[in-house]
Amino acid sequence: MAEKRGHDDKESTPPRKKVRLHSQKYMSEYEQSFPCFRKSAMGVNHAYCTVCNVNISISHGGIGDLKKHIGTKKHVEVAKLREGQKISNFFPSKSTSSDDGVIRAEVIFTKFIIENNAPLTLADNAGTMFRNMFPDSEIAKKYSCARTKSTAIAHCLAEDDDHQITKVISTAPFSIATDGSNDYGDVKLYPIIVKYFDDTVGLISTTMLTLSECEGRSTGENIFS
Structure with a gap:
């Protein structure tokens, strides 16, 4: 006869051990490698990524989550774009008075584009237009500020505004006030x-200091953070 299995076997099966989950915490040492x-x-x-301007969760993998983030398509593209748009890449380390005039003109026109909420692609044809308008101008002849350089100048102007506002x-x-976009995506x-x-x-000034992304659900705690 086959042996009966049932109640006695259940009693002899040892209980499973509970797996203790460990939540990884941010360490300042991460900044040396990343x-x-x-x-x-x-x-x-x-952890906060200064390239993408987003907060990422590292509770699961710690430094592994950081490595995963910098390998994402978004981070790689933004990092490459910012590297190419460094303001130092567009201006000579030692400038003459003539160069200073050109730089001033390029900054003024970039501010004009921003203040009028126009696309930065408008700068692509600005140099040609200025040379046709002012054929005798040495500044117009040297003006060379298309969308890429204008974007770098815009970033520099934004950083300067941020510094001035936070100083005050x-x-x-x-x-302070905020209101989020619709929760799509x-x-x-x-x-x-x-x-x-x-x-x-x-005067009393009202201005946008920054445009932040909220990770996760739009709860009061996450919005505050």
């Missing part, structure tokens, strides 16, 4: 608006 990462405002289980609000009262954008008194012009 200089593009910084400590995240979202907490110790996240670090020593004076200000209010994986990315939710949250423009950070600050309102403060600018004593340099004697």
